[in-house]
Amino acid sequence: MKIHIPTPLRTYTGGLETVRISGATVSAVFEHLTTTYPELKQHLFTSEGKLRSFVNVYLNDDDIRYLADKEASPVKDSDELTIIPSIAGGCCR
Amino acid sequence: MLRIHYAEYEALRAHGEETYPNECCGVLLGKNIPGESAGLQAINHVRQIVRAGNTRTDSAHNRYNIAPQELVRIQRQARGLGLDIVGFYHSHPDHPAQWSATDFAEAHWIGCSYVITSVEKGKAAITNSFLLTGTDEDTKKFEDQSIEIEIASSAPGTGESHEKGKA
Numbered sequence: 468m469k470i471h472i473p474t475p476l477r478t479y480t481g482g483l484e485t486v487r488i489s490g491a492t493v494s495a496v497f498e499h500l501t502t503t504y505p506e507l508k509q510h511l512f513t514s515e516g517k518l519r520s521f522v523n524v525y526l527n528d529d530d531i532r533y534l535a536d537k538e539a540s541p542v543k544d545s546d547e548l549t550i551i552p553s554i555a556g557g558c559c560r
Numbered sequence: 561m562l563r564i565h566y567a568e569y570e571a572l573r574a575h576g577e578e579t580y581p582n583e584c585c586g587v588l589l590g591k592n593i594p595g596e597s598a599g600l601q602a603i604n605h606v607r608q609i610v611r612a613g614n615t616r617t618d619s620a621h622n623r624y625n626i627a628p629q630e631l632v633r634i635q636r637q638a639r640g641l642g643l644d645i646v647g648f649y650h651s652h653p654d655h656p657a658q659w660s661a662t663d664f665a666e667a668h669w670i671g672c673s674y675v676i677t678s679v680e681k682g683k684a685a686i687t688n689s690f691l692l693t694g695t696d697e698d699t700k701k702f703e704d705q706s707i708e709i710e711i712a713s714s715a716p717g718t719g720e721s722h723e724k725g726k727a
Contacts, residue, residue, distance in 0.1 A: 471635065474592070474644050475670040484639065510696065521668050523628040530628060551631045556663035556674075557583055557616070557623035558652035 468542055470500060471549040479506040493524070493531055494538045496548060511550070525549040562647065562673045562689040563708045564588075564606040572609050573684035576651030576677045582620035586611045587631070588647035588673060589638045603708075604646040604673045604691075610634050623662070624650045647673030647689075654679070657686040659702050667692050673705055 490496035694700035
């Protein structure tokens with residue numbers, strides 16, 4: 468399946484915006500992704516192996532946090548994963 | 561350096577005026593041009609700005625958040641145009657165009673430009689850009705970034721540019 472990499476993390480995928488990784492579930496795809504591109508792991512996951520709070524992952528148009536099976540959700544080769552860090556802020560403190 | 565066309569620069573400032581007294585926010589699409597040698601700085605060249613909605617309706621006067629779903633759509637749009645997300649912009653209503661502790665804590669796009677416009681009593685005042693540098697959450701920092709404003713010329717391909725000093 469295709470995985471779309473956000474601009475800051477392309478440093479760790481050889482500059483690639485889109486990479487192709489296979490796997491039966493979101494977790495399996497992430498496992499293969501971070502094996503193929505090991506430097507990505509610390510930017511996506513905490514030392515406890517949890518997805519970092521500011522990293523959003525969409526399976527096609529759905530946030531995986533809101534899928535019934537979350538990271539265990541099954542995926543097809545025609546699906547797309549998008550990794551997108553959050554954007555927020557504001558003035559005053 | 562942030563390079564942006566005058567029309568886009570004015571458009572992001574106008575967005576801040578339109579949403580006053582609330583914060584506006586949006587995304588900068590373009591290309592990163594790496595510095596070719598140690599002495600040359602990289603350039604985030606903006607080709608298009610995309611307005612985004614501020615989901616922080618609970619505190620829109622001093623907070624902004626772009627819905628991840630909207631970011632996914634904008635990143636898809638960028639891909640279709642052959643562009644990348646090279647930065648973001650937002651406004652500070654009646655506050656300086658300087659990054660805040662909240663801006664820093666919520667900044668995760670290393671290598672991208674964060675443009676802030678102060679909007680004073682409804683009028684866009686100063687616009688500054690900050691480059692998020694570092695390699696991870698522990699080493700990230702904001703650095704002042706100069707803004708080069710491109711000015712269109714009547715003769716194609718001979719545009720002028722004007723580098724804006726820091727406020």
